[in-house]
Amino acid sequence: MSKADVKFPSSGGGQGIEGTSYVFVSANGTDGQNATELQAAYNLAKTMSPSATNRITIIAANGYYDFGGSAFVMDTQYIDLVSLDGNRSVIFNSSNVNGTISITANDVFVKGVDVQTKSFTIADNLNLLKVENCKGGDSSFGSGVTLSGTFTNCDGGFASFATDGTASGTFINCTGGNYSFGGAFFSNGTASGIFTNCTGGNFSFSGALGGFFTATASGTFTHCIGGSNSFGSGSLFSTLSGKLYWCKLTSGAFNTVSGSGQTRMCLTGTNVEDNQG
Amino acid sequence: MANYNSTKEGTWIELVRVELTDEQKTLLMSKDPNDKDAQEQLVSKIKSDSRKSVSSEKSSELTNLYNSVKPELNEDDVYELISIDVSETDNGILNCRINGDHKQIRF
Numbered sequence: 001m002s003k004a005d006v007k008f009p010s011s012g013g014g015q016g017i018e019g020t021s022y023v024f025v026s027a028n029g030t031d032g033q034n035a036t037e038l039q040a041a042y043n044l045a046k047t048m049s050p051s052a053t054n055r056i057t058i059i060a061a062n063g064y065y066d067f068g069g070s071a072f073v074m075d076t077q078y079i080d081l082v083s084l085d086g087n088r089s090v091i092f093n094s095s096n097v098n099g100t101i102s103i104t105a106n107d108v109f110v111k112g113v114d115v116q117t118k119s120f121t122i123a124d125n126l127n128l129l130k131v132e133n134c135k136g137g138d139s140s141f142g143s144g145v146t147l148s149g150t151f152t153n154c155d156g157g158f159a160s161f162a163t164d165g166t167a168s169g170t171f172i173n174c175t176g177g178n179y180s181f182g183g184a185f186f187s188n189g190t191a192s193g194i195f196t197n198c199t200g201g202n203f204s205f206s207g208a209l210g211g212f213f214t215a216t217a218s219g220t221f222t223h224c225i226g227g228s229n230s231f232g233s234g235s236l237f238s239t240l241s242g243k244l245y246w247c248k249l250t251s252g253a254f255n256t257v258s259g260s261g262q263t264r265m266c267l268t269g270t271n272v273e274d275n276q277g
Numbered sequence: 278m279a280n281y282n283s284t285k286e287g288t289w290i291e292l293v294r295v296e297l298t299d300e301q302k303t304l305l306m307s308k309d310p311n312d313k314d315a316q317e318q319l320v321s322k323i324k325s326d327s328r329k330s331v332s333s334e335k336s337s338e339l340t341n342l343y344n345s346v347k348p349e350l351n352e353d354d355v356y357e358l359i360s361i362d363v364s365e366t367d368n369g370i371l372n373c374r375i376n377g378d379h380k381q382i383r384f
Contacts, residue, residue: 106368124278124294125364127383144294146280146362148370148383166282166292168362168370170381186297186305187327192360192372194379212305212320218284218359219372220379242359243379260357260374 018044021056027063031093035065039072042079050078052107057082060112062089067099071121077105083112088135092116100136103129110134120156122147127169136160138177144187158201159185166190167206167219177201178227184208184215184235191232191242195221202227202251208235218242228252228269232261279365281331281339286358289336291329339363346371346384 017024023041027034038060045056057080065072072092074081083090092100092115100118103110107128113120113135120136122129122145129149131141140156141147147162150170158177161167167182170193174181178201182191191206198205198221207229208215217232221244224231228251232240241259244266251269254276262277280292297305304315331339343361350356355376363369371382 125280125362125369127368127370146282146292146364146369148362165294166280166360166362168360168372186302187295187323190360192362193370194372194381212316213324243377 021048021054023048023056023058025058025060027061027065031064031066032068034063035067035072035092038065039067042072042074042076042081045079046076050076052078054078055080059084060090062087064091064093066094067092068094069096069098071098071100071102074101074103074108074110075105077107079105080109081111081113082109086112086133088112088114088133090114092118094118103131115140117157119143120154122149139163141176148193156180159183161200162189162191164189166192167195168193171195171198174198175200176204178203179207179209180204182206182215182217184213186213188214188216190216190218191221192216192219194219195224197223199225200227200230202229203234204230206230206232206238208233208238213237215239216241221245221247223247225250231255281335281363281365283339283343283361284358286343287336287340289331289339291331293327293329295323295327297323342367342384343371346382348373348375348380348382350375 025038025041041058050056055078061084090113100115102121104123106126109130111132115136117137120140122142124145127148131151133153135155138157140160142162144164146166148169152172155175159179160176161181163179163183164187179185180200182189183203189206204226206215206217214237216239218241223246225248233255240255240257241261244263247266249269253268254274257277263274266274283289357374359372361371
């Protein structure tokens with residue numbers, strides 16, 4: 001069957017549109033029909049021989065997509081998903097926690113997806129993954145994983161961005177809750193990547209609770225804001241060996257730097273300037 | 278899936294994701310002094326389970342990979358390895374500093 005023979009399901013009543021390198025999701029049906037249409041578009045994209053030189057983009061129109069109790073799994077490289085307007089307008093509104101997005105393929109670009117309070121799920125070691133302008137709930141953007149992709153303008157809740165794992169990628173204008181960005185909650189955490197204009201809660205940027213786990217902030221942090229016990233602080237096993245420029249704590253003080261660690265023009269929770277190393 | 282990590286040239290560990298039960302999570306969050314010993318035992322177990330030593334053969338293989346992705350340096354360059362993370366399929370990321378500037382190399 002050739003591509004021309006594929007009947008693109010337009011469950012909402014509109015006509016499916018596809019080009020050589022894209023598939024359009026019109027999202028003019030019910031929330032469930034929109035989800036079915038998006039899944040069908042993804043299945044169609046897989047038949048279009050995606051490769052490094054033939055990326056396929058699924059352009060999804062603004063709307064609600066209800067995947068019920070199953071995740072929308074992006075398991076194929078070189079198939080991207082972007083919202084029509086670039087905003088967070090592709091909204092996964094299932095009330096079931098499993099009705100979220102799950103990215104397991106490496107070389108993928110995703111933009112404009114909001115899974116509301118559900119976990120925006122990302123697999124381990126996706127170093128070529130790029131995620132932009134997306135939003136998830138608690139434990140989003142990798143939990144217990146090595147998070148080595150590039151994340152721009154993304155928001156997660158509690159324990160997001162490689163909590164209990166390694167945040168080794170690039171993070172720009174991202175926001176997370178407590179224990180985000182390599183925070184150590186139930187295991188060791190490391191923040192070894194590049195963090196710019198990011199904001200976390202308490203124990204963020206490889207902070208740790210109490211005397212339990214190892215937390216290592218060895219990356220580069222510029223204009224980042226953390227709560228108490230952030231930036232390689234909070235436990236007996238915490239290390240701040242990274243470089244902090246113009247960073248701010250909303251509470252407490254910075255750990256003492258070790259190794260080649262430095263803080264420059266940083267502010268403690270009481271607005272005392274901190275310059276170490 | 279195995280993950281390998283190095284923060285010191287020639288030294289590797291395998292990072293293993295440890296899944297905790299709800300009971301274990303509750304124990305870790307407990308503020309009851311009677312749970313202190315059990316907490317410490319659990320933490321110790323998580324720490325030992327989450328970092329495993331790497332065989333010398335695998336270590337050599339990983340070091341060769343590291344050397345192949347490590348950037349070429351000029352004579353006066355000051356190089357600092359921050360961290361290299363490698364998956365079992367040999368893709369990963371190298372975070373390093375050259376003359377103080379943070380570089381990332383994805384491979």
